[in-house]
Amino acid sequence: MARLTINGKGYDLDVDPQTPLLWAIREQAGLTGTKYGCGIAQCGACTVHMDGEAMRSCSMVVADAEGKQITTIEGLGQGGVLTKVQQAWVDHDVPQCGYCQAGMIMAVSALLKAKPKPTDGDIDDAITNICRCGTFQQVREAIHAAAKA
């Protein structure tokens, strides 16, 4: 058993505490917006926030997430209102297949919290998610647009 706080809501989950957080979020809490891409913290599709920091949830275990505030893509823009990052993504038509985009948006949201007006260099350093469709050109445009919004 583990108790997790995800998107402000408490979850008592019947899960081995050594399970990767990603799979507890997806399979026990049932929040599938957070994606599995590699399982070894390379691609960033599983990015969530833990106490506001972007973390790759595939490579940390449930036990280490207990007592922390976890935010997933479903926890952004609650009540049908998009965050400025999500809105910039819509305005710039960023996603192609979209599979990596939840992780991308979580990584960008954490970056903008830490650096509200990131330079291209800041973006290059902070955003290391893989996108096989290759949306990077629109991602960069949308980050700058969200920073201005």
Next chain:
Amino acid sequence: MNEITRIDRRTFLVSAAAASGGLAVGFDFPAGGRGVVRANASTPELNAWVVIKPDDTVIIRMVRSEMGQGTITGLAQLVVEELECDWSKVKTEYPTPGQSLARKRAWGDFSTGGSRGIRMSHEYVRKGGAAARMMLVRAAANQWNVPASECSVAKGVITHAASNRTLRYGEVAEAAGKLEAPKDVTLKDPKDWKIIGKPMKRLDTLEKVTGAQIYGTDLKLPGMLNAAIRECPVFGGKVKSFDAAKVSGMKSVRKVVQVGDSAVAVVADTWWQAKSALDALPIEFDEGENKKVSSASIDKMLEEGLGAEQAFVGNDNGDAKAAIASAVKKVEAVYSYPFQNHAPMEPMNATALYTADKCEAWVPTQDGEASLAAVISSSGLPAEKCDVHKINLGGGFGRRGAFQDYVVQAVRIAKEMPGTPIKLIWSREEDMRQGRFHPIMQCKLTGGFDAQNNLTALHIRLSGQSILAAVRPAIVQQNKGMDPLVFQGLAKGGEHAIGYTVPNLLIDHAMRNTHVPPGFWRGVNINQNCVFMECFMDELAQAVGQDELEFRRKLLGKHPKNLAVLNAVAEKIGWGKPPPAGRFYGLAHMKAFAAYVAAAAEISVSADGKSVKVHRIVAATDPIHAVNPAQIDRQVAGSFVYGLSALFQQSCTVKDGCIAEENFDTYDSMRIAQMPKVESIIMPSGGSDPWGGVGEPTICVAAPAVLNAYFKATGKRIRSVPLKDHQIAMV
């Protein structure tokens, strides 16, 4: 929200068949019988493509798959152009391949590969839109008792100006559905297009930014269990034994099953538990003779093919061998291109539910009909008892079309547990090991010049793997053992025609197949052929001291569309003028998938030659007609991420018969910091030429443009991919 997520398509078909009021008319595109379909009690079908609800919602049905390339948006534009409905009221829906089959393939080809989504269906989907419009107008005219020719239509509103009356599409859809489909349908002249050619926003973005879009891996069905699988990592090997008792007591493990003769799966409550049990399961494989194969042994086999007597001639004119023998100057080079994995972000997966009289699968598939065929063959049930529910893909790139191995696996597991839906997801490692790989190829190119430095002869000898020999052996048989696809970009004519005219030309292929299964990898054979051809063009030009652009221009005189894209990128990058300090340019072009494409790269290289920054790529595309320039722009920019990742970072090497690279740590993919600025030029030449695709062509020009620029920067000619093997990194 996208309509496809809300409709139970099986119910839809059954209720459709039951609605016998004759209120809907099937319109027969591209082939097939008359069908009667109502999506539900209030939504009659105008034809296979168009359903209009009383509230004016327009549901456009399409069977090509959305995997990020924007095809559903482009197809909707094509239908709406002729339908003249309100774009803001458009929703899209996937009919199932089972429904299509039941209506004699009313929706035509489901296959979404080869950049075919739009270029191969534009005519019949536009006709579907036009026919629906004509029926709606006629229904309004009938109601008003006026000639249809006196009515006009715009944005889903029909107007009879003389009597100042209007009707909305939703008001006449029911009556229109009772009318006969028109026999003659005339399409608009392209100059009158209002929505085709416009940069419309994608129809499917919102759910992708909120995490709401359901991918195959996200699917939940009542009572569903999860499966993880391990197939013999040596292709062709078999399962010898496995000790299910070792894991059957683990928490939530429901079953350990052998799948076919080469794989073992664990079924558990959750996927993580299934995967953990699979990792703990002792499995012994009989790896067979292929265990002895390595990259070195494959390379040796291909090298032998470069000089082999027997080869299939794909393109020739004059007598290249004789002309080379008598040439004043001869230039020769050997290139190579590796195996590569598609590595879409979403690993292979499929969900299957089998009962004694029904088998359904939910599949992120590039070809619903291929998935259906896999369900039929692996379930053993007749076609009418099988169906496939398509799910939007988390990337495809050619892995999820012709190959349905994961669907077969899911059905086989589900057959062991009738009545229980089974979701099979591959781990990334399984996905990397069990790819259908970009074919491996070597190439020896020989050029001959006369005393005036004219290129008089060119021999291109390909040696390596044939995709069709493995995947479509019947086509190879029809061609007396030759794989015609291997000559993509180098062919005599057609959608992959070579642009250069050389008086004595020979392009031939020594087929050297390996035990590694090849596949259609985004761009397919143009990727290696463009590296070979376009790098060697630079080598030839440099051998006779000519400008690389001028040298090409002389050989492209008979192919003005090739020349036009090349000139466009050269002009925009500033070819012929000195580049900024420390910057170097490279060019490449090709005709591929009926589109003409070119790229000019601007790079800088560190002093030791080991770090390359690709600053900028100018890319031109002439797709003949451009349906959505904004989406083409994104496909082009994205193609360079795919192509440059492949050039710098990606190869699948063979060790002891298996693929050695198992995840993104050893099979890396470009990040945002490495992304060049992509400036795309979309230059549709129009007219009646077959339309070109846009999902793949520009991938192939990325690598040679950068390699040519690298030579300019360093004087070093790199002739093998990837550059990481030369300790050259993209920064």
